[in-house]
Structures are given as C-alpha cells and as structure tokens.
Amino acid sequence: MTPHQYPVFEEGQTLTEAELNDLRDFLHERDRLVGRMIGFGVNCGLGGMVKAGATLTIRPGLAVDQFGEPLVLSEERTIALPPTAVTPSYDFIATGPGGFSVVLEATDTIEPAPECGEEGCAGHSELHTRGVALRIVAGRVTGTRMDFSAEPLLSVEPIRLALDSTPINSYPTLRNAIATRLTNGTQPLVDTALIAKLQATSIVSADQAGVKGYKCGWLNMVLFATLDLLRIEALIRLSCDRSTTRPGVVLGWVHQVSSTWVFDCAFRHAWEPPRGFTEAFLGGTCADPAGSFRDELEALLAGYAPPEPVPGGTTPPPVxxxxxxxxxxxxxxxxxxxxxxxxxxxxxxxxxxxxxxxxxxxxxxxxxxxxxxxxxxxxxxxxxxxxxxxxxxxxxxxxxxxxxxxxxxxxxxxxxxxxxxxxxxxxxxxxxxxxxxxxxxxxxxxxxxxxxxxxxxxxxxxxxxxxxxLVGAALPAALGAATAAQAAATELKGLSAGFETRFDAMDQTITGLGGNLTTLQTDFLAYKTSFDPGSFDTRVGTLEQDLKQFGTVQGRIDVLEGKIEIITKVGGGGRPEPRIGGGFADTTAGPHRGIDKALGQGIADFAETTIAAMRSLPSAGNRNFKRYAAAADRAKTELAATAASEAPADEPMVAAATLEMLSTLRTLVKAAGVSPDLGRQLDAQLRELGGLMQ
Missing domain, CATH: 3.30.10.10 (Trypsin Inhibitor V, subunit A)
Known part of the structure; x- marks a missing residue:
C-alpha cells in the first residue's frame, strides 16, 4: 500500500498483521501531513543557555520537523561542554563554520512484547513509544530557512530627536540604508522613482524644528514599513518542500568566543508558517501576496511633504x-x-x-x-x-x-x-x-x-x-508668615524709636570729640615751637591724659553699637551712622563709619603737626625713621585730599583714610625713640582713637 491508501474492514474477514499495520501507517502519515500544513521549526520554547561556562541547558518546548512530526521536549536537558559530537549527519548542517549544532530529533523506542499467558496465545504486539532526542552535531545550520534576524536593516538605528527636534544620530545613514534595501540589487522592491525621491531628502541647518521633526518621523515610518515589506518577502520565499535525508530541527549553535562557550539561537530553524497562512493573514492577492504592504510603503514615499516654513512678518494673535x-x-x-x-x-x-x-x-x-x-x-x-x-x-x-x-x-x-x-x-x-x-x-x-x-x-x-x-494648600502657611512679619515690624518700630534717642546722645558726644581734637592740635603746635627732648615724656604724658578723656565716649559708643547690631539683625541690611554736626551717614557701601569731612581735615592738620614734631627730634634711634615719616606724610596727604573732595558719598572713604593715617602715625612715634612704656601707652591711645571710627 502507498501512504495514501488505507484498509477497510468488514465482518467475517481474516485480518493479517500487514493490514493492521497499514492502517497504523496511514493514520501516522495523515498526522504528519497535518503537521507540515501547520509549519516547520521551533514553535515554542527550546531556548538554550550556557551555565558556569561548562554546561549547556536546553529548556522544554515544542517543534515540528520537516516531515511534520511533532517534537515535544517535556523537561529541561543539560549537555556538558565541550560537547561530544555524534556521527549522524544532516544535509542542512555545514561543518565549515566549526562549533556544534544542537538538533532535536524524533525517536521511536520499542518495548519488548509481553509473554503469552493465555491458552492458545501466539504472541502479543510490540509497544512503540515516540519521543525526542538531542543530537550534538559538528557544524552550523545552512540552506534556505526563515532567518529574518540576519536582515541588515535591523542593525540600523531609527532617528532619535533631542528635545529641540535636532537629530541625535545620522539622517543620511538611515536614508541610504533604506534606499539600498529597497533597490535590492537588480530587483527593486518599489518604484525606482520613489527610491530616488527618498535619496533626495535631507535635513539642512536652516530647517526649523517642526520641519526636522517631520522629516525624521517620516523617515522612521519608511524604515518600519520597509522592514514589514522585507519580512513579508522573506516569508513568501519559503518553500513548501522541505525534503531531507534525515529530519530534525536545529535549536542553535554552540561555539567558543575567546575560549568562552556561547549559545547562539540565531542559527536555528526558526518557525516557518505555511505560505497559505501567510497569504491569508497578509490580505494580499495570489499574484502579489505582499501587495498591500508594498502599496503602503509606496504611498508613504510618494506622500513626503514637509511643512512649509513659518510665515514671515509679525506673529498673529491667537484665535x-x-x-x-x-x-x-x-x-x-x-x-x-x-x-x-x-x-x-x-x-x-x-x-x-x-x-x-x-x-x-x-x-x-x-x-x-x-x-x-x-x-x-x-x-x-x-x-x-x-x-x-x-x-x-x-x-x-x-x-x-x-x-x-x-x-x-x-x-x-x-x-x-x-x-x-x-x-x-x-x-x-x-x-x-x-x-x-x-x-x-x-x-x-x-x-x-x-x-x-x-x-x-x-x-x-x-x-x-x-x-x-497649590495656592489653596499654601494659603495657611502664607497667613502665618504674614502674622509673624507684622509682629516683627511692631518690634522693629519700638527698637527704631530707642535707636533714634541713642543717636541724639551720640551726636552730642561726637561734637565734644571735635573740641578735644582741637585742643590736641593746639598742644602739638606748642610742642613743635618749643620742643625740648628732655621734656618729651612729660608732653606725651599730658597727651595721654587728654586721650583718656575719650574713654567715656568709647563706652557710650559701645552701648549704642550693641543696639545698632540688634537693628541690623532684625532689619537685615546697612545702618545709618552719626555725623559730626548732626545727621547720619549711610554705611552700606563699606565696613567703616562715615567721618565728617571737616573732622577729617582737622585730624589731617593734627597729623601734620605730629609728623613735623617727630622730624624735629635731634636724632632717632630707628634707622627706618625717615621711611616711616614719609609713609605718615603720604597718609596725611591722602586724608587731606579725601576730606577736601566735594562728592557727598565720600565719607566712608574719609574714615578709611583716617584709619590708614593713624596706623602710619603710630609707627612713626614709636620709631622716634620714646621710652617703651610711653610708646605702648601712646600706641594704645591712638588705637582707641581709631576705634571710634571703625
């Protein structure tokens, strides 16, 4: 009998073993035929993984071989590495690339027939079990098969855009790759005029963001439509005839990369649906099963129309x-x-x-x-x-x-x-x-x-x-902050009133300071005209007594300074300072208090008298005395020039020049050779005088 013939039994016939086996063979062949109509290759699972570099594990799964035989691997299998190749050869495996292919193959195991125990028994039938086996074969899968993962266009990255629509990767690279695949050697997949239109597109620096975004989005759509068409073409090219000398399904290729074993599932028999299913699923015609996908791609290429640039002129109001x-x-x-x-x-x-x-x-x-x-x-x-x-x-x-x-x-x-x-x-x-x-x-x-x-x-x-x-949620906190600010403002108002009273007292104190400095200037003029080295210590002692009169002034300034600090911390900014003769000076521009220009000029005159007195000494014990005298003279001149300026905002500069002058004057007096104790006293008193202005 042929595989397409089957026996028909009637009552009273004598059946032979051949007739019964013909029925079995017919049913088996019909099952295989249905399997071939369903497809071929790995249907589900059957993936591989190398563990610890020494073991290949194959997971359970389903497959159908070239003859339509269903292959079921019901549990995980392991293979030791390096594997030992078996002798069976397959016409779909080439040994040239090296490595090993894992092949899933159908098996038919025969179990011995049970012994007869009945009277007149001539024997029982054999029991056959259909199963699968994993074969390790040298080489790698070859021949016609569904291998779309090797499509070169899959390796080209779609265009990605920055937030301002600037392309991150290359537009020309993707465009040229698509054009090459559509050209398809000498058998173009679409109208060649449309391929030329694709190659003529580009992104230029003058393109606005919306135009760049359109072009990149359009090119990505062309890429995906081209991949769809190529996938369909690959499915259509599959043959219904999968004749082979020995059936089996390749699950993958295991080989070494830099002495490390790897399993590559790209080299396997991927699932291949029957052509009839592909054509019915795609909805194309029998003459061109991929026609609908080709039409879609050609319409996309023909419809390329980037938006017009934004019109010039003024921006119109919205509607x-x-x-x-x-x-x-x-x-x-x-x-x-x-x-x-x-x-x-x-x-x-x-x-x-x-x-x-x-x-x-x-x-x-x-x-x-x-x-x-x-x-x-x-x-x-x-x-x-x-x-x-x-x-x-x-x-x-x-x-x-x-x-x-x-x-x-x-x-x-x-x-x-x-x-x-x-x-x-x-x-x-x-x-x-x-x-x-x-x-x-x-x-x-x-x-x-x-x-x-x-x-x-x-x-x-x-x-x-x-x-x-958000405003509603923040309103209670804002009301609380407003209440706290109002309380702080009330407290600040009270402090300001006390602050104003203190400055009135400060104004009177500074006025007295001006009179004391005038007295000092007179004393030094007398000292200049009738200088007696023997009585220098006495003169300095008198000066010491005069300067000590400023001690009470310093204390009063310290008290007021504390109050000013309180106001500064509450108000967060600069504070006004008293001027000699009344009024206040702004100190936000620098670290010093403003000094009245008239007072600054008086201090400069006082310094001039002191410098002249020091220079009139018969001899000075310090060899740098002349240099110190010159420095003091320059500082005095700078102070006098600053005090003579007509700019109303120069009072902090007067204070700074005054401090510099006092520093050089202190150095000069000490270098004149006075006794150490008297020098220290004068040094301290001059520092105190400078402290009044800091």
Missing amino acids: KCPKGSILIGGKCINIYYPPPKIPDHWQIPWEFELLDPKVPIWYPPYERPWKEPWTIYETEQWNRFDDGVIGATDYVGRPGSEVRNVLEGFIAEDGGLADIRVLAPAEAQALDGYLPSGGFSPSDTIVLSVDSAGVVVATGRVAAVRNTR
Whole structure:
C-alpha cells in the first residue's frame, strides 16, 4: 500500500498483521501531513543557555520537523561542554563554520512484547513509544530557512530627536540604508522613482524644528514599513518542500568566543508558517501576496511633504476656541496630548455591562471618553474655568519672546492676567505639573520651549486648576508668615524709636570729640615751637591724659553699637551712622563709619603737626625713621585730599583714610625713640582713637 491508501474492514474477514499495520501507517502519515500544513521549526520554547561556562541547558518546548512530526521536549536537558559530537549527519548542517549544532530529533523506542499467558496465545504486539532526542552535531545550520534576524536593516538605528527636534544620530545613514534595501540589487522592491525621491531628502541647518521633526518621523515610518515589506518577502520565499535525508530541527549553535562557550539561537530553524497562512493573514492577492504592504510603503514615499516654513512678518494673535477645542487649519477641533505614561486601568471608563451578549459593542461605548480624554489619561483638563482654549500649533518656529508678547496682550485684552514661561526644553520638562499641549486656556501657566536661538520648538502648559490647588494648600502657611512679619515690624518700630534717642546722645558726644581734637592740635603746635627732648615724656604724658578723656565716649559708643547690631539683625541690611554736626551717614557701601569731612581735615592738620614734631627730634634711634615719616606724610596727604573732595558719598572713604593715617602715625612715634612704656601707652591711645571710627 502507498501512504495514501488505507484498509477497510468488514465482518467475517481474516485480518493479517500487514493490514493492521497499514492502517497504523496511514493514520501516522495523515498526522504528519497535518503537521507540515501547520509549519516547520521551533514553535515554542527550546531556548538554550550556557551555565558556569561548562554546561549547556536546553529548556522544554515544542517543534515540528520537516516531515511534520511533532517534537515535544517535556523537561529541561543539560549537555556538558565541550560537547561530544555524534556521527549522524544532516544535509542542512555545514561543518565549515566549526562549533556544534544542537538538533532535536524524533525517536521511536520499542518495548519488548509481553509473554503469552493465555491458552492458545501466539504472541502479543510490540509497544512503540515516540519521543525526542538531542543530537550534538559538528557544524552550523545552512540552506534556505526563515532567518529574518540576519536582515541588515535591523542593525540600523531609527532617528532619535533631542528635545529641540535636532537629530541625535545620522539622517543620511538611515536614508541610504533604506534606499539600498529597497533597490535590492537588480530587483527593486518599489518604484525606482520613489527610491530616488527618498535619496533626495535631507535635513539642512536652516530647517526649523517642526520641519526636522517631520522629516525624521517620516523617515522612521519608511524604515518600519520597509522592514514589514522585507519580512513579508522573506516569508513568501519559503518553500513548501522541505525534503531531507534525515529530519530534525536545529535549536542553535554552540561555539567558543575567546575560549568562552556561547549559545547562539540565531542559527536555528526558526518557525516557518505555511505560505497559505501567510497569504491569508497578509490580505494580499495570489499574484502579489505582499501587495498591500508594498502599496503602503509606496504611498508613504510618494506622500513626503514637509511643512512649509513659518510665515514671515509679525506673529498673529491667537484665535480662542470654546469648550476644549483648538484651532487647526482654521477649524476648532479637539486634540488632547496624552501623558508620558498611560494609567494601568485606562480601560475602565470604556467597560460597561452588556444586557444582551448578542448585541454588537459600539466603539467607543459612550461619548465622554472621546470628548473628555483627560478622564482616560487621568490628567488635568483644559478649559476648567470656561475661559476657552488658545491654539498653540501656529507659534512653533516663531521667536519665543515675540509669541509671549502677543499672548500677553491677547489675554490682557480679554481681561485676564497671563502667566507665560519661556524655557529651554529640559527646563520645561522639569517644571512641576508640566504637560505637553497643542493649546492652553488663558488661565493656565503657558510654557513655550525654545531652542538656543530663542525659537519656539514645543508648547505645553501647567493646568490652572493645579495652580489653584497649590495656592489653596499654601494659603495657611502664607497667613502665618504674614502674622509673624507684622509682629516683627511692631518690634522693629519700638527698637527704631530707642535707636533714634541713642543717636541724639551720640551726636552730642561726637561734637565734644571735635573740641578735644582741637585742643590736641593746639598742644602739638606748642610742642613743635618749643620742643625740648628732655621734656618729651612729660608732653606725651599730658597727651595721654587728654586721650583718656575719650574713654567715656568709647563706652557710650559701645552701648549704642550693641543696639545698632540688634537693628541690623532684625532689619537685615546697612545702618545709618552719626555725623559730626548732626545727621547720619549711610554705611552700606563699606565696613567703616562715615567721618565728617571737616573732622577729617582737622585730624589731617593734627597729623601734620605730629609728623613735623617727630622730624624735629635731634636724632632717632630707628634707622627706618625717615621711611616711616614719609609713609605718615603720604597718609596725611591722602586724608587731606579725601576730606577736601566735594562728592557727598565720600565719607566712608574719609574714615578709611583716617584709619590708614593713624596706623602710619603710630609707627612713626614709636620709631622716634620714646621710652617703651610711653610708646605702648601712646600706641594704645591712638588705637582707641581709631576705634571710634571703625
């Protein structure tokens, strides 16, 4: 009998073993034929993994071999590495590449027939068990097979864009790779004129952000459509005839890479569906099963039409659309951008109970999710306060500052107060509550993302209702802060009143200081005209007594200084200082108190008298005396010049020059050779005098 013949039994016939086995063989061949109609290769599972570098593990799974025999590996198998190759050879494995292929093969195990125990028994039938075995064969799979993973276009990366629509990777690289595959050697897959149109596209520096985004998005769509067409072409090329001398399904290729064992599933018999299934699934014609995919790709290539550049001239005012719509092409329509992440339970609003399961389900089941998409996305709706929606798509490509001015004016004319942010794309993305949007309500926080040239590349918003909630949550804290500020202001007012009283006393004290300095100047003039080295110590002692009179002044200044520090800590800034003769000086410009210019000139005259007296000494014990005298003279001259300035804001400079002059004068007096004790006393007294001005 042939595999397509089968026996028919009737009552009373004598059956032979051959007739019964013919029935078995016929049924087996019919099962195999069904298997061949289903497909060939690895159907499920059967992956491999190298563990610890010494063991290959094959997972359970299903496959169908070239004859249609179902292969079931019900449990995990392990293979020691390096493997030991078996002798069976397969015509679909080439030994040249080296390594080893793991082949899943059908087996038929015979169990011995049981002995007869009945009277007149001539023997029982054998029991056969069909199973599978893993064979390790030297070499790698070859021949015609479904191997789309080796498609070169899969290794080319789609175009990725920065936030300002600048391509991150190469547009020409992807374009040329697609054109090469569509050309397909001498058998182009699409119209050659369309391939030429593809190759003529490019991105230039003058392209605006929207144009760059369109071109890159279009090219990515061409890439994916080309891959779909190539995948279909690969499936169509598969043959229905899988004749072989010995059937088996290759699961992968195990080989060494730098002395490390690896398992590569790319070199296996991937699942190959039958051509009839492919044609029916794709919906093409018998003459061109891939025709619908080819038509789609050609339409995409022919429809290349980047947007026109943004019109020149001034930015036009927006058109406000009502009830959640935006202006697109002169028409108010509803376009709501989805958030970066769709909620896991997005489908709940679309579900409802069917009273009659035979009634068709209308999609969408009801109108609200379509008209109010924010209910699905769980984001902030627009037009919450019924102030309409402004379309933003017309402003991409225009200067951000110009768009802001136009929007501010438009919203102000409508009685609103605009909150518009012009930010870099990264700053906009980091803004709390930011949502990309093609429109916004006037009450929203409007966000314009601009590139390095200040041109708008994206628009978005922070919903007005979100800002309202934030203000409401912060209001109690703001009221508390206002109450604390009012209490602090009351306390500051009381301190200021005491501060003013203290300065009145300070004013009188400084006036007395001016008289004392005049007395000092007179004493030194007398000293200059009748200098007696023998009585120098006595003169300095007299000077010491005069300077000690300033001790009480220093104490009073210290008391007032403490109060001034309190005011400074409360008020947080500079403080006014008393001037000789009344009034106050501003000290925010430097660390010193302002010194009245008349007082500064008097101190300069006093210094001139002192320097002249020191120079009139018969001899000085310090060899640097002349240098110190010259330094003191320069400091005195600088003080006199500063005090003579007509600029009203130079009083801090007078104070600084006074301190410098006193420092050089102290050094000069000590270098004149006076007794150490008297020098220390004079040194301390001059420091005290300087302290009055610091």
